[in-house]
Amino acid sequence: MFLNETPVLSVRDLVVRFGEGCPACLNHQGSMEKNRCAHCGTVWAANKVSLDVYPGEVLGVVGESGSGKTTLMRSLYFDFPPTSGKALLRDYKDGQKNIWKASSAKQRMIRNNIMGMVYQNPVMGLRMNYSAASNIAEKIIAAGSRNAGQMTYRAKELLTAVEISTSRMGEAPRNFSGGMQQRVQISKALANNPALLLLDEVTTGLDLSVQARVLDLIRKIKALYGISILLVSHDLAVIRMLADRTIVMLDGSIIESGLTDQILEDPQHAYTQQLVHSLL
Amino acid sequence: MTKASRNYNYAFLDEGSKREIRRATLKAVAIPGYQVPFGSRELPIGRGWGTGGIQLTLSLIGPGDVLKVIDQGSDESVNAVNIKKFVGLCTNVETTTEAQRATLIQTRHRIPERDLEDGQILIFQVPLPEPLRIVEAREEITKKMHAEKDYAPLWLQLYESLIRYSKVTIGAEYPCLVEGRYMMNPSPIPKYDNPKLHEAKCLYLFGAGREKKIYAIPPYTEVVSLAFDDVPFEKESFEGRHCRLCGATNTYLDEVFDQRTGAQYHQCSDSSYCREQRGKD
DSSP states (O other): OGGGSOOSEEEEEEEEEESOOOHHHHTTOSOEETTEETTTOOEEEEEEEEEEEOTTOEEEEEOOTTSSHHHHHHHHTTSSOOSEEEEEETTSGGGTSOGGGSOHHHHHHHHHHTEEEEOSSHHHHSOTTSOHHHHHHHHHHHTTOOOHHHHHHHHHHHHHHTTOOGGGTTSOGGGSOHHHHHHHHHHHHTTTOOSEEEEESTTTTSOHHHHHHHHHHHHHHHHHHOOEEEEEOSOHHHHHHHOSEEEEEETTEEEEEEEHHHHHHSOOSHHHHHHHHHHO | OOTGGGGSBTTBSOHHHHHHHHHHHHHHHHSTTOOEEOOOOOOSSOTTSSHHHHHHHHHHOOTTOEEEEEETTBSSSHHHHHHHHHHHHHHOOEEOSOTTTOSEEEEESOOOSSOOOTTOEEEEEOSOOOGGGGTOOOHHHHHHHHHTTOOHHHHHHHHHHHHHHSSOOOOBSOOEEETTTEEEOOOSOBGGGGGGGTTOSSEEEEEETTTTEEEEEOTTOOEEEOOBTTBOOOOOOOTTOOOTTTOOSSSOEEEEEOTTTOOEEEEESOHHHHHHHHHHO
16 A cells, blocks of 8 residues: 555645735734735735655645645745745655755756646746757756757657657647647656656646546556656546545645545535535 | 057056956956956947957057957958057057967957967957857846756757757857856857867957956866767868868858859958968968
């Protein structure tokens, strides 16, 4: 059972705050309008979020817009620094050092070698004016390789894995369809065999048949590489299909967590009950 | 000295300015390839016309020096002639066109064909000193990238040209890594000249007047042009071509068209080397 093993990623008490805060909200005593302090207007985008991702598991994160799902993902990928909190990676200093305290050069190494990210919006994850092959090569270069043949070989291998014809690897993703762009992003994220894949709403905005192909691909990747995945989605169907365990977020906090089937069949929290009820 | 120039300090700039530029130059020599900021002075020519190079020349020149100025290999172009005239006017130093006789050579976009020796200084005029500018527009970020030695985006640029055109398409301003540390823009010299930067006997100084930066390659410094392990650096090849005037096949050749007939031919870009070769025969 994989839950006995050391987690690939542990997050403890992640807080992301936009605004200075006031005595009332800093002490968690003031009244809040959702995740916004009624007194000073500070937004608590993530408030004491803790989670573990175990080897080979898919951990789903659900919640409505503004619940802090993307904030969690983006602070994990160092897009902005969290206000406080600790994140440990099994593959970085044996999980002894907080990755948010690492130097920016170290953080870049972690981004390139240990984690892979797929953004909801491909514009954020891809260089749209560079070819698909270069997008993959970018990761390999950042990991230290200086061998062009090796990069091309790996790009072909990965593009084939995500079902993109290698004859199109010289084209810029700008000219690709939305589903193809998402698949290029996935292949880019996998370039350095990361231990952890962060998927942020990968299928949102794609039509149903394309969604199905992308989801199939993620399942295939999971089976093939045994990679751990942190999967953010507001779509319960995606969560049901892919996630082993699920956490539910509301207004920046985790309100419920457990096995996916359990969450979907027997939700405990009122919000989760409403969510499951409204979508199924 | 003419009457007008007597009103100016020796070598035009005041002594304090020259000292500041020399201090920046020393720092640049101490940290090969690192761009040292300096307070670029006003000169009687516009920024972007070689003011970085001129300030280096003026701050280093002394009565015993012999000056040569070249513009894309030519000693006779307007830019070269006027800079030489200006420096001559305010210093009275001897000027020359022979590369081996000069102690100071100010150049725009070429390195002389003849190898330079100990004690010679080659001063480049640099329009854009930042090699990372093509991949990152923000100075704040490029500074950070240099500090962390994060040159991956340049390699990506190189890979992209391999994927798109199956060859490296950078012709001039070919980036090179100096002493294994700083990525440097060698100014818009053709990549043909890049190998001459490596382990050279002379001192190379680079001045960017508009961008207010000075950097240097000291003698006997390792300079490696950007290249993949399996796709080695290649300079321009002039195979099957020769200079129409001196017949040289081992120099950087310019393509020239006859205005009347439209016929295409080649000639040495380094005019003084070419003249010297012809004098031999």
